[in-house]
Every structure is written in C-alpha cells, then in structure tokens.
Amino acid sequence: MNSQPFNDVHIHVEDDRTGTTVETLKRALADNLYYIQGKDENFATLYDxxxxxxxxxxxxxxxxxxxxxxxYFNRDVKVVYYLSAEFLIGRLLINNLINLGLYDQINQALKESGLNLDDLLEREEEPGLGNGGLGRLAACFMDSLATLEIPAVGYGIRYEFGIFDQEIRDGWQVEHPDNWLRRGNPxxxxxxxxxxxxxxxxxxxxxxxxxxxxxxxxxxxxxVYGTPYDTPVPGYGCNTVNTLRLWAARASEDFDFQVFNAGDYTQAVSAKTFAENISKVLYPKDDTPQGKELRLQQQYxxxxxxxxxxIRLYLRQHDTFDAFPDKVAIQLNDTHPAIGVAELMRLLIDEYGLEWDKAWDITRRTFAYTNHTLLAEALERWPVGLFGRLLPRHLEIIYSINHSFLxxxxxxxxxxxxxxxxxxxxEEGEEKQIRMAHLACVGSHTVNGVAALHTELIQKELMRDFYELWPHKFQNKTNGITPRRxxxxxxxxxxxxxxxxxxxxWLKNLDELRKLEAFVDDAAFRARWRQIKLDRKKLLAEYLLRHNGxxxxxxxxxxxxxxRIHEYKRQILNALHVITLYNRIKANPSLDIVPRTIIFGGKxxxxxxMAKMAIKLINSVADVVNNDPDVAGRIKVAFLANYSVSLGQFAYPAADLSEQISTAGKEASGTGNMKFALNGALTIGTLDGANVEIREEVGAENFFLFGLxxxxxxxxKARGYKPxxxxxxxxxxxxxxxxxxxxFFSPKEPSLFMCIVDDLLNYDQYMLMADYQSYVDCQEQVSQAFRHQDNWTRMSILNVARMGKFSSDRTIAQYCRExxxxxxxxxxLEHYSQERAGLKVQKVVSEVV
Incomplete structure (x- = not known):
C-alpha cells in the first residue's frame, strides 16, 4: 500500500461540495482522513x-x-412508517456505493491513491440488529421503498449489542457479545x-x-429518554434517500447526586442502568421474569x-388529526410493535384530548399488520400482571378495546x-395473557401473510374467526428480496x-431475467455459467480451509x-441423511456415490x-464422517460459524443445492430459499411457505419435492401420529x-443425544420420522441429477431466469397499491453550493434576529 496515498491530490476550489468526479472524491477522502479521523498518511490505519x-x-x-x-415536506406527502424490532441491514459501504452509482469512481479514486477498495470493505463492522429472516426482510423492504421512490421511515432499536457472535467450541455454540458500536458508526x-x-x-x-x-x-x-439515530437508506438508480431511525435509551438523570454523595454508588446509577438496559441487547433471553419484562420494555x-x-412530523403541517390516516401509514412488522395500537390510542386520547370513537377510527385506519409466523409459541402473549405493572394505562385501554370488540x-x-x-x-387461564396478534388484528385495517400458503393457513386455521368476521381485512403479500444485495x-x-x-x-425489474431463457440452449453460455459457479465454490472452499481446517x-x-437453527426448519433431518449416507459407505466402502460437501450455518x-443440541449433533457427525478413511472424502460436513448477512452473501452463490426442508405448514415464507435460487442453486424442499410459489415459477421439473x-x-396428527x-x-x-x-457420535458422553432420540420417537412435533424416507429418496434423485452437469446447469439457469416474482420491489409495490x-x-437533485448554503444560513440568522 502506498504510504502517502493522498499526496497527489490537486487542491482547487470547486462549487460542487458533494461532486462525484474522481478528483473531487480524492479531495474529499483526504479532507475526511485529516479533519474527521485526525490522521495523516504517516499514522493512518486501514480502519482510518x-x-x-x-x-x-x-x-x-x-x-x-x-x-x-x-x-416530502413541501408536497405534504403520505409517508410509510415501518415498525420493526429487527433491521438486519448488513454492511452498508458497498450497498451505498452501488445504489449511489459511485462504485467505479470510488474504486478508481482509491487505486490512484494506492488503496484497495476490498481491503477497506472488510474493515466495516456489520450491525447485528436482527436475528434472521424478519430483520433481513425489513432491510430488503427499506431498500425497495427507496428504490421505488416511496416516502418511508423505518423505526427500530439501536441495540448496543446486536445478535451475539457465535463461536463453535468442541462442537457447541458459545455466545459472545456483539459490540458492533465499539469503534463508532460512520x-x-x-x-x-x-x-x-x-x-x-x-x-x-x-x-x-x-x-x-x-x-x-x-x-x-x-x-426514560429515547434518542434517535438516523441511517440514510438510498434507492438504486434514483435520488431518493429515506431514513432508518433507531432509538437508543438513556436515563433522565445519569445518577442521583445526593445518593452518590452518601456513598451508595450502585443505587446512584440505578436509573441509568435501568434505562440503558432497554436498548442494550437484541432479544434478551425471556425464560425468566426479568427477561420477559425487559423484552416488553424494549417493544414499548x-x-x-x-x-x-x-405525530410530531405530522403536526408540523396539520392542526388537527382529521387527515392523519391519509398522511400516515404504519406497518406492524409482526407482533413486536403491536403495542402501538394501544399507545396511539393513549397518545390521541390522553395527550391530545380526542374522543375515544374518533381516536379508535384514526387508529384502525392507520395501522396494518403483517403476520410472520404460524407457530403458536411465537405469537406473543404478555402476562396481564406484568403488563399492568409496566404499562397500567395501556392495560386499561386494551380492556376497553376488548370490551367493545366482544x-x-x-x-x-x-x-x-x-x-x-x-x-x-x-386469554383466560391460571395466568391471564394479552394476545398481541389479536390486538394487532383488531386495531388494523389490513392483515397480511407473507406467502400464499401462509396466508391461506392464517385464514383457515390461525385466525379463522377473525377472517370470518372481516374477510376484507386479509391479504397475501409474498415476501421478496432485493436483487441489488x-x-x-x-x-x-x-x-x-x-x-x-x-x-x-433486471436490477429494477427482476422480471427481465426471463430473457435468460433464450440462452439456455447455448452451450458456450452454459459453460460460462458453470465456470462462475465453480469459481464461487472455490472461494467458499478456501474459506472452509482457512476457518474450519x-x-x-x-x-x-x-x-x-x-x-436460523430451529426444530421446525429441521436441520436434524438433514443430519439424519448425512448419517444415512455414511452408513451406506460403511456397509459398502466401494459404493459409487455423488460426492457431497454438506454445509450448515446458523445461530x-x-x-x-434443542436448537443448541442440533448444532452439537451436526458437529459431532462431522467429526466422525470427516475423519473416517472409509469415506475417503466422498462426503464432508462443515458448520459455518457466526453466520451473518456478509457470510450469506459469500455462501449463497457457491451453493449447488438449497435445503428448504421445514415441516409443511410451519414456515411462513422464507427468504433464504429465494436467495439461493436467485444465485443458481436448485432447491430440495417441502411444499411450505414460499417454496410452493418458487416451484410454481421455476417449474416442478426444476425443483426437488418431498414430504407431506x-x-x-x-x-x-388428527389421526394420531406415532413416530x-x-x-x-x-x-x-x-x-x-x-x-x-x-x-456412536458421542463416545465420551454416550447419552448425549438421548434427548433428540426421545423427542423423535415419542413426540416428533415436526414429523421428521414421517418425512425421512421421502427425503432420503429425493436426495437420491438429486444425486442422479447432479451427475448430468450440463442438464443441471440448464436447470440452474431456468431457476434464476424465473425468479422475477421474488423481488422485494414487487412485494413493496403491492403493499403500496393495496x-x-x-x-x-x-x-x-441540484448541486450543493457552499455559497448558496451560506446565503441561506445568513437569511435564517437575520430572520431569527
């Protein structure tokens, strides 16, 4: 690296402060290194x-x-406000360069300064502000909202510690704090x-x-006080930059001076500790009363x-709340923000003096609710005692809403x-519970599922009574992913x-990928396609050698x-298939099987x-399979530790086969299935979530289907399932x-996996035993198909060509219309002028004076 990268910058005065020429960018880089980082070339690190x-x-x-x-202000536009407990946004530098159209210019500016863009991209801390699909979907939606030039703000929590860093130690998951803010966030x-x-x-x-x-x-x-931190969200190929506004909690007073002087230092800062805990960590464990209370505190x-x-933004331009639903659309991303129904009622009634009926009309016309789960345990319920202790006014409001509703x-x-x-x-019982999904449904004008099957199951099973009462409220909005990232x-x-x-x-209209079908019979095109896949596999193989040995x-x-590791996603079923292949090789060491590298990842x-036990099982099986000379490398098993958005961007393009094997009726949608398919992987899956629609789009002949x-x-289950x-x-x-x-896979602790065995033989809620043979048979079909590489490549091309439906741009366009x-x-956009800016400042100052 050149030790004096900015010495050749030609200093000159220019009117365009935020220009995009290579020379302007080099000057800006030099200025920011010097004036913001306080470094010159002699002391600057790559992080600087x-x-x-x-x-x-x-x-x-x-x-x-x-x-x-x-x-937005001048036109008094209607704005979408997207409330989500998670925004898994990934690294932002590369995203922003691409969406702003600055990648080539920045790359050139850095080269001329003796720097490498890839080296700098790796310095960025990844914000772990989400757990999985929910947060990644929210990030895709924010990207699409800006790209479609829709006025929007995302609201969430600025977690000081994001989703934990995962280490695999002796096969077990070990969690470490994810202090993503330790070096600041530019x-x-x-x-x-x-x-x-x-x-x-x-x-x-x-x-x-x-x-x-x-x-x-x-x-x-x-x-407590909430301080907002704004992250700009640029659209692709347009000038729109929306905002992701995340809230950090702090105490009204950092410490009690009198108590501090009296010597009780712990009690003196108790208010500060209470407040800052609220935005301290993503999803604290809720298997204790304290954990449950902290989660409710976070959400409220x-x-x-x-x-x-x-409301503050709305009242800048309006004297009454009459137009509120016409200017404000609030989307509840799952039940985490469902308390918003009661909170908006409280604000309108208690703080702004509206009558109940008018406040309720405004509330129901403003909110819409997205359901993301069919799992009963994931539909949030809060004990009435806890709720009343923490939010007594909201409990009154919810009881009033419930009385009118019933x-x-x-x-x-x-x-x-x-x-x-x-x-x-x-919900009545030994301990009464508030059903947040019911509150969201009653308090919203629209309820939507996130895949056709999911929405159908919401209507027929999960919320059947509500659907019978308000069929007009229910819609489907199949999820999508942003093709830019x-x-x-x-x-x-x-x-x-x-x-x-x-x-x-195709970058703004993914349906254009259909044009690729014209090249599916082009042998040279297929060869290039196959080589790209091989090159991406080589990169992942290098990663596995470096990180997994x-x-x-x-x-x-x-x-x-x-x-994400979960019983219903059935990573254990995949592990059972690995063991089956291993047993077949042990029974016949000369068996001709298609070599496989089976890669798992997730937290x-x-x-x-049970999810942690699944990780231990996968790694224990890997230890046996990878080290058995009879296997001779024909199957190898790897676990990618500390899975993240960035690691996903690395792994999806390398996949030949995408495992989407959840129990049918359990996965709301899935978006990993879309990311794999968009990068040319073929899917083995059940008819669950968006798998159903992916199969319809890509063609049944290009999808490996198994299972109930x-x-x-x-x-x-109704007949009495007996595993x-x-x-x-x-x-x-x-x-x-x-x-x-x-x-056999845990010789030092023979009974280690008996909990898994007992569950599979006596309960098997997610029906791995019932689907096992169908899965194993389907995997054999996969192997036979993989032997014919040219046809496999055809299938891969067709999968990509037919993924247009699964753009989040399409999803968001439907939300906007419907x-x-x-x-x-x-x-x-006009150029920023320092001279004009100065004149405006003088005008404002003179008016104030």
Missing part, C-alpha cells in the same frame, strides 16, 4: 481510511437525504433534538376534565418513541361463547454475465442449509436447548436412531 471513505460516501447521501426530506447521525420521553410503571388516576368528560391520567414511576420503548415522532362479537354471533373465548384479546453485490461475476446478455434493466472437493455437490437462540403437504401433516411406527418399519432409519442412542395507498415521489 475506511472511516474517511465512509464519511465521503455519507456526505453524498446526506445531500440527497436533505433534498428528499425537503420534497453511517448514523444522532438527532438529540428529537429526543422523546417514555414512561414506565406507576398507576393511573381517573378524573373529570374541564368539559365534564371522564379521563384517566397515567402517573408513571420511571421516565421503541414503539412509543416512534409514534411520538410520527360486545360486537356477541351481537354478531349470539350465544357462541366459544367464539368469544377464542377471539378475546385476553442478493445478486449484484453477492455474485458480481454472475451479475456481469447476466447484464452482458440482457442488459441491466477442512479441505473440500470443489467438484463435489455443495449441499447448503444456512438459516440458535441462547435459551433454545400441510394438509397431510394436519390429517396425520415409533416409522422407526420399527424402516431399517435404515432405525439404525440411524440407534447410533444416536448408543453414543395496503398503504401511497404514491412514488420523484426527487430532483
């Missing part, structure tokens, strides 16, 4: 250069962001002037106001901050006590080939399952015992289970 580059790019984002905000802009107060605890008092109306007053016990904190902010149900369905019980916002950024060689053949229109055959099938929630359908799963019958009737399966039970009723707003 990264920070200087990030601020250079941010300057150009800020210019567009200010113009975007001005345009992309965010603190907005302390928009700080808001959030109250907790205390009690309510009833009173009669000046107009003789009954009112309730919340007398809180604790007040960011929702209250966000709603207060939304009165309506009783009138509509007289004598149907079962319906009242099922639909109540309060998940193909252009993840797989540049494949993107270049596609653009060479069909142009770059595992030498793998790049010509083997890369069979990949990377996603288990810290409190999820959602209806067959329900029917089998032991599959064990007794299937010798291969019996041997696999017996090996787990005997300690739920939010918002229109694009085009942003015109």
């Amino acid at each position: 250069y990264y920070m200087a580059l990030a601020y250079t790019v941010r300057d150009r984002l800020v210019h567009r962001r200010i113009k975007t905000a001005q345009t 992309w965010e802009i603190a907005r302390p002037d928009y700080m808001v107060e959030v109250k907790f605890g205390g009690h309510t008092e009833s009173y009669t106001d000046a107009e003789g109306r009954y009112r309730s007053r919340w007398v809180s016990r604790v007040t 904190f960011f929702v209250s901050c966000s709603l207060q902010d939304i 009165t309506e149900i009783q009138s509509r369905y007289p004598g149907d006590a079962g319906k009242l019980t099922r639909m109540s916002l309060i 998940w193909l252009l950024m993840s797989n540049p060689p494949l993107s270049d080939l596609i653009t060479e053949k069909i142009g770059d229109g 595992l030498d793998v055959d790049v010509n083997s099938m890369f069979d990949v399952q990377i996603k 288990a929630a810290p409190g999820y015992f 359908t959602a209806q067959e799963v329900m029917d089998l 032991m019958e599959y064990y007794n009737s299937n010798p291969e399966l019996k041997r696999v289970i017996d090996q787990l039970a005997s300690g 739920i939010w009723k918002v229109e694009p707003v085009h942003i015109e």
Whole structure:
C-alpha cells in the first residue's frame, strides 16, 4: 500500500461540495482522513481510511437525504412508517456505493491513491440488529421503498449489542457479545433534538376534565429518554434517500447526586442502568421474569418513541388529526410493535384530548399488520400482571378495546361463547395473557401473510374467526428480496454475465431475467455459467480451509442449509441423511456415490436447548464422517460459524443445492430459499411457505419435492401420529436412531443425544420420522441429477431466469397499491453550493434576529 496515498491530490476550489468526479472524491477522502479521523498518511490505519471513505460516501447521501426530506415536506406527502424490532441491514459501504452509482469512481479514486477498495470493505463492522429472516426482510423492504421512490421511515432499536457472535467450541455454540458500536458508526447521525420521553410503571388516576368528560391520567414511576439515530437508506438508480431511525435509551438523570454523595454508588446509577438496559441487547433471553419484562420494555420503548415522532412530523403541517390516516401509514412488522395500537390510542386520547370513537377510527385506519409466523409459541402473549405493572394505562385501554370488540362479537354471533373465548384479546387461564396478534388484528385495517400458503393457513386455521368476521381485512403479500444485495453485490461475476446478455434493466425489474431463457440452449453460455459457479465454490472452499481446517472437493455437490437453527426448519433431518449416507459407505466402502460437501450455518437462540443440541449433533457427525478413511472424502460436513448477512452473501452463490426442508405448514415464507435460487442453486424442499410459489415459477421439473403437504401433516396428527411406527418399519432409519442412542457420535458422553432420540420417537412435533424416507429418496434423485452437469446447469439457469416474482420491489409495490395507498415521489437533485448554503444560513440568522 502506498504510504502517502493522498499526496497527489490537486487542491482547487470547486462549487460542487458533494461532486462525484474522481478528483473531487480524492479531495474529499483526504479532507475526511485529516479533519474527521485526525490522521495523516504517516499514522493512518486501514480502519482510518475506511472511516474517511465512509464519511465521503455519507456526505453524498446526506445531500440527497436533505433534498428528499425537503420534497416530502413541501408536497405534504403520505409517508410509510415501518415498525420493526429487527433491521438486519448488513454492511452498508458497498450497498451505498452501488445504489449511489459511485462504485467505479470510488474504486478508481482509491487505486490512484494506492488503496484497495476490498481491503477497506472488510474493515466495516456489520450491525447485528436482527436475528434472521424478519430483520433481513425489513432491510430488503427499506431498500425497495427507496428504490421505488416511496416516502418511508423505518423505526427500530439501536441495540448496543446486536445478535451475539457465535463461536463453535468442541462442537457447541458459545455466545459472545456483539459490540458492533465499539469503534463508532460512520453511517448514523444522532438527532438529540428529537429526543422523546417514555414512561414506565406507576398507576393511573381517573378524573373529570374541564368539559365534564371522564379521563384517566397515567402517573408513571420511571421516565426514560429515547434518542434517535438516523441511517440514510438510498434507492438504486434514483435520488431518493429515506431514513432508518433507531432509538437508543438513556436515563433522565445519569445518577442521583445526593445518593452518590452518601456513598451508595450502585443505587446512584440505578436509573441509568435501568434505562440503558432497554436498548442494550437484541432479544434478551425471556425464560425468566426479568427477561420477559425487559423484552416488553424494549417493544414499548421503541414503539412509543416512534409514534411520538410520527405525530410530531405530522403536526408540523396539520392542526388537527382529521387527515392523519391519509398522511400516515404504519406497518406492524409482526407482533413486536403491536403495542402501538394501544399507545396511539393513549397518545390521541390522553395527550391530545380526542374522543375515544374518533381516536379508535384514526387508529384502525392507520395501522396494518403483517403476520410472520404460524407457530403458536411465537405469537406473543404478555402476562396481564406484568403488563399492568409496566404499562397500567395501556392495560386499561386494551380492556376497553376488548370490551367493545366482544360486545360486537356477541351481537354478531349470539350465544357462541366459544367464539368469544377464542377471539378475546385476553386469554383466560391460571395466568391471564394479552394476545398481541389479536390486538394487532383488531386495531388494523389490513392483515397480511407473507406467502400464499401462509396466508391461506392464517385464514383457515390461525385466525379463522377473525377472517370470518372481516374477510376484507386479509391479504397475501409474498415476501421478496432485493436483487441489488442478493445478486449484484453477492455474485458480481454472475451479475456481469447476466447484464452482458440482457442488459441491466433486471436490477429494477427482476422480471427481465426471463430473457435468460433464450440462452439456455447455448452451450458456450452454459459453460460460462458453470465456470462462475465453480469459481464461487472455490472461494467458499478456501474459506472452509482457512476457518474450519477442512479441505473440500470443489467438484463435489455443495449441499447448503444456512438459516436460523430451529426444530421446525429441521436441520436434524438433514443430519439424519448425512448419517444415512455414511452408513451406506460403511456397509459398502466401494459404493459409487455423488460426492457431497454438506454445509450448515446458523445461530440458535441462547435459551433454545434443542436448537443448541442440533448444532452439537451436526458437529459431532462431522467429526466422525470427516475423519473416517472409509469415506475417503466422498462426503464432508462443515458448520459455518457466526453466520451473518456478509457470510450469506459469500455462501449463497457457491451453493449447488438449497435445503428448504421445514415441516409443511410451519414456515411462513422464507427468504433464504429465494436467495439461493436467485444465485443458481436448485432447491430440495417441502411444499411450505414460499417454496410452493418458487416451484410454481421455476417449474416442478426444476425443483426437488418431498414430504407431506400441510394438509397431510394436519390429517396425520388428527389421526394420531406415532413416530415409533416409522422407526420399527424402516431399517435404515432405525439404525440411524440407534447410533444416536448408543453414543456412536458421542463416545465420551454416550447419552448425549438421548434427548433428540426421545423427542423423535415419542413426540416428533415436526414429523421428521414421517418425512425421512421421502427425503432420503429425493436426495437420491438429486444425486442422479447432479451427475448430468450440463442438464443441471440448464436447470440452474431456468431457476434464476424465473425468479422475477421474488423481488422485494414487487412485494413493496403491492403493499403500496393495496395496503398503504401511497404514491412514488420523484426527487430532483441540484448541486450543493457552499455559497448558496451560506446565503441561506445568513437569511435564517437575520430572520431569527
């Protein structure tokens, strides 16, 4: 690296402060290194250069962001506010360079300065502000909203510690804090002037106001402050830059001076500790009362901050709330922000004096709710005792909403006590629970699922009573992914080939990928396609050698399952197949099988015992399989530790086979299935979530289908599912289970995997035993198909060509038309002029004087 990279910069005065010429960018890099990092070339580290580059790019984002905000304000547009507990945004530098169209210029500026862009990209800390698909989807949606020029703000929590860093030690997951902010974050802009107060605890008092109306007053016990931090979100190929606004919690007073002077130092900072814990860590374990309380505090904190902010923005241009639903669309991303229904009611009634009926009408016309799960345990419920202790006023409001709602149900369905019980916002029992999904449904004008099958199951099973009452409320919005990050950024060689053949229109209209079908019979094109896949596999193989110490055959099938570790996603079923292949080789060491590299990746929630056991099982099986000379490298097993967005961008392009093997009827949608397919992997999967629609789009002949359908799963359970019958009737399966039970894969602790064995034989909630033989048979079909590489490549091309439906641009366009009723707003950009800016400042100062 050149030790004096900026010495050749030609210093000259130019009017365009945020220009994009190579010379202007070099000057900006030099300025930011010197004036922001406080370094020159003699002392700067690569991280300093990264920070200087990030601020250079941010300057150009800020210019567009200010113009975007001005345009929205001047036109008084309707704005989408997306409330989500997770935003898994990934690294931002490369994303921002591409969306701003600055990649080539920056690359050139760095080369001329003796720097390498790839080196600087690796210096960026990845914000772990999400757990998996929910947060990644929210990030894709923010990208698409900006690309489609839709006025939007994302609201969430600025977690000080994101999703934990995962280490695999002796096969076990070990969690370490993810201190992603330890070196600062150049992309965010603190907005302390928009700080808001959030109250907790205390009690309510009833009173009669000046107009003789009954009112309730919340007398809180604790007040914390929420400070917003804004991250600009640029659209691709346009000037729109929207905002992701994340809230950090802090105490109203850092410490009690009197208590501190009295010597009780711990108690003196207790308020600070309480407040800062709220935005300290993503998803604290909730298997303790303290953990449950902290999760509820987090959810209410960011929702209250966000709603207060939304109202502030609205009231800049409006004197009444009459137009609120016409100017504000609030989307609840799952049940985490569902408390927003009660909070908006509280704000409108208690803080702004609206009558109940008017406030309720505004609330229901403003909110829409996306359901992301069919799993009962994932539908949030809060104990009434905890809720009332933390949010007493909201408990009153929820009881009032429930009373009115149940009165309506009783009138509509007289004598149907079962319906009242099922639909109540309060679940009766030993400990009453507030059903947040019910609150979101009752308080929203639209409820949507995220895949056709998922929406159908919501209507027929999960929320059938609500669907019968309000069929017009329910819609489907099949999820999508942004092609900018998940193909252009993840797989540049494949993107270049596609653009060479069909142009770059696919980046904003993914349906254009259909044009690739014209090349499927072109042998030279197939050869180039196959070579790109091989090159990406080589990169992943190098990663595995470097990080796992595992030498793998790049010509083997890369069979990949990377996603959150969960029983319903059935990583254990995949492991059972690995053991089956191993047993076949041991029985016949000369067996001719298609070589496979089976790659797992994903994190288990810290409190999820069975998910952690799945990780241990995978690594224990890997230890045996990878070190058995009889196997001779024909199958190898790897676990990618510390899976992240960046690692996903690395792994998806290398996959030959995508494992989407959840129990039918359990996965809401999935988006990993889309990322794999968009990068040319073929899918083995059940008819679950978006798999159904992917198969419809790519063609049944290009999809490896196995397993029970959602209806067959329900029917089998209704008849009385007996997993032991599959064990007794299937010798291969019996041997696999017996090996787990005997300690074959855990010789130092023979009973280690008995918890898995007991579950599979006696409960098997996710029906691995029932689907085992179908899965193993389908995997044999996969192997035979992989032997014919030319046809496999044809199938790969067709998978990519037919993925147009699964762009998040399409999903967001449907939300805009059918739920939010918002229109694009085009942003015109003029050059930033220091002289003009100075004149404006003087004008403002003179007006103030």
